[in-house]
Structures are given as structure tokens and as C-alpha cells.
Amino acid sequence: MPATTSTAAVTDQVHPAQRQRDTSNDLLVLHLRVSERSGVLSVLTMSVPAPHLDAIGWQLAHLAAYLGDLQRDGQDPTGASACEFLSSRTGWTWYPWQPLHDARVTCQLDVLLGPLEETGWPAVSLVALESEDGKWGFSRKRRRQGAAAVVAVALEEIDGAHAKLCSRAARDKDPETVQRRDEADGLLAKVREIDGRSQAAVNSKGVRKARAALHKAAEQEPGTSAFAELDPVPDRLETFTGRITEIGSRTSGEGEVALLFTIAHEQGRAGTGGHEVPDRLRCTLRGEAARAAASLSVGRRVIAVGRLVHQVYIPKEHAIPRSLVVFDVKALGADLLTSGLS
DSSP, rough: OOOOOHHHHHHTTTGGSSSSOOOOOEEEEEEEEEEOOOOOEEEEEEEOOSTTTTTHHHHHHHHHHHHHHHHHHHHHOOOOHHHHHTTTSSSSSEEOOOOOOOEEEEEEEEEEEEOOOSSSSSSEEEEEEEOSSSSOEEEEEEEEEEEHHHHHHHHHHHHHHHHHHHHHHHOOHHHHHHHHHHHHHHHHHHHHHHHHHHHHHHHHHHHHHHHHHHHHTTTTOTTTSEEEOOOOOOOOEEEEEEEEEEEEEETTTTSSSSEEEEEOOSSSSSTTTSSSSOOOOOOOEEEEHHHGGGOOTTTOOEEEEEEEEEEOOOTTTOOOOOEEEEEEEEEEEOOHHHHHHH
């Protein structure tokens, strides 16, 4: 008759890192702050038993479901609605202690919610802390910003939990595990649908930004759009002497006057910074100096001091972006000596 082996003897032969840890007293703590549009800040701290290693996946999935409902209904989050929604899905209880000093807490979710953003999703920030004490313990901290990122990590966690439950249910045939797997099926499908909506909102926002930038550029004309400086040396100034070939003025919507003129210069094709300069250099002079220089006429020889900048714009009559080197004039004067000789 074979000798019996005690459970203690078998346990002693197992590596400590592989031994089953007692998780019956583990807790997951949710610290939720809801900043409402009215200025009210609601603070909720609740806990739920976390006997299963996949507890964080389930709670993040419920949070994603709450975010999805808010987006679908166009409702801002409130402390009352968050408490009602989450409590209806999990047996939360109020938690009045400091979770960092509670040995039972193996997972903390710190969530900050705000009103709906332009994407139609609530503003949300998540920090997830997971830890386990002991010689073979571990700790992990994850931070996510924005609804799409929070829903994505919820999908990742519930997908992993679902895979483990499927494997365990097929192996053990335990009714409780099978029921939990079936619940995970429905939750996973819901979070996948919410993730698709949130990612679509992110993509749509990117498209809107690109379209807005394109239309904004299309309304700008040479001399009026923002400058991107070519010269890497902030204090370097260039000097050009030449004859005015074109001149005109323009007033912006804010009332600022800009004098636009072109100089045919003889300084060559390269500036002191090494940048290529066209033979006919388009110049811009702004402010009071532009008003004072408005009397200049075509053919007048001038000396201009300023900075070379690179301007990208889209003319109204074209859809192809264009660029040109523009001279942002800081000082302008008449070339009296050359004018007298001519």
C-alpha cells in the first residue's frame, strides 16, 4: 500500500513564489474625485473585496462603462451618478482609512473626473497602484490621461481576465467559474464597443484639428500668417540695401498696420546665416513705423535691417501650400548716398 503524503509536505516542496497566497482579505480601494461644472468637488472613497487576481480588470471595465454611458447620454459626471452607477454593479462599501497603510489593500484606483470635453467624452485621469507584500511581492504604478487611454487599459485588463477565466472554466468545470466567465464575456463585449467609440472620437478630433489648421492657413495671405524663424541665432540681424519694386499696406482685424514692400537688392543669394535669399526680397514692416514709412514709393532706394524668416501659407485661389522667405524689418531708412549718386 503506498504511503500517504501530507499536504504540508507537498507545500514544503513547492517554491515560495509558486505557493498559493491567501487572498480572502484583499481589498481594492477606489478614490474618486468628480469636479462638476458647477464648481462642486465630490470625493468618494470606497472599497470592494478583491479575492481574485483579476479584480482590477472588472472595476476598470465598470469605470469604462460609466464613461461610455456619459458620452452616449451627453451628461457631465457627478458624484451622485458615479456612486449610483458603480454601486449597482459591485458591492462597494465606504472606506474611511488610509489605504497606503492598510495591509489588506492590494490595489488602489485614483480617478479624477471632469465635465465633457469637445470630444463628447468626460475629462478623466487614472492612476492605478498594485502591490503585494512579502519576500516575493511586487508593485506597479500606471497612469492614464483621457477617456480613450482609460478605456484602452480597461479593455486590456478585462481581456486578460476573460482569457484566464476561459482557461480555468475549461479545466475545472466549476459552475461558479463558468458563471464568472459568462459575465466577463458580456463585459468584454461592452468595453470593446466603448473602446471603438472612444478611439473614433480621438481620430475625429485629430481630423478636426487638421481641417481647422488647413482652413486657417487658407485664409492667410503672404505677409499676414505666422512666421517660423529660419535663423537659429536669435540676435542676428541682416542688412539689405536695394530699390523698392513693389509697395502696399494692409490693416489687420485688430487695427495693426503692416507695410508690405519688395526690395531688389545686390547682396547675393545667401544671408549671413547661410540661408538662401531671393534677389527680390519681400519685406514686412509693422506698427507705427509702417505708418511713418507709408510715403515711400516704388523706385526709392532704402536700407532695411531685420531678420529673415520662413513663411508658409496657402493662397485663397490655390490648395497647394507655398513658402517664401520674408524679411521682418526692424529698422528702415533711405539710402541717401546711393540715391544722391543716382
